[in-house]
Amino acid sequence: MKRGSAKTAFLTIAAFLVLFLVLVFFQFRSLKKKVTLLSCDAIKQELSDSLSKFRAEHPEKKFPPGTIIDLEKVYKDGYIKHYQHCPQGGTYIINRYGEIYCTFHNSNLGE
Numbered sequence: 001m002k003r004g005s006a007k008t009a010f011l012t013i014a015a016f017l018v019l020f021l022v023l024v025f026f027q028f029r030s031l032k033k034k035v036t037l038l039s040c041d042a043i044k045q046e047l048s049d050s051l052s053k054f055r056a057e058h059p060e061k062k063f064p065p066g067t068i069i070d071l072e073k074v075y076k077d078g079y080i081k082h083y084q085h086c087p088q089g090g091t092y093i094i095n096r097y098g099e100i101y102c103t104f105h106n107s108n109l110g111e
Ligand SMILES: [Zn+2]
Pocket: 040, 086, 087, 088, 089, 090, 102, 103, 104, 105, 106
């Protein structure tokens, strides 16, 4: 009788432990997703600011919808401080409203 309840207690603890680990795992995944989205957004914001600056300096330059942002060129020309790209490998493209979007994180903005 006593052995049985010890086993039940052990199984209960084991079940809680597994549940806890599963929760931690999903929390971590969700957090990681948020952080990468945040950094992609931060890069996109910096690129948008640079684009505004570039447009002010070169009003004759036009960016048709679908223009891919050449991150290396933008960096070499000093428009962004760090050579960085979307953590998920997305490409930054200008949409028909003249806004920059990421093909991985905001593909809906490319319509
Ligand atoms: Zn992205």
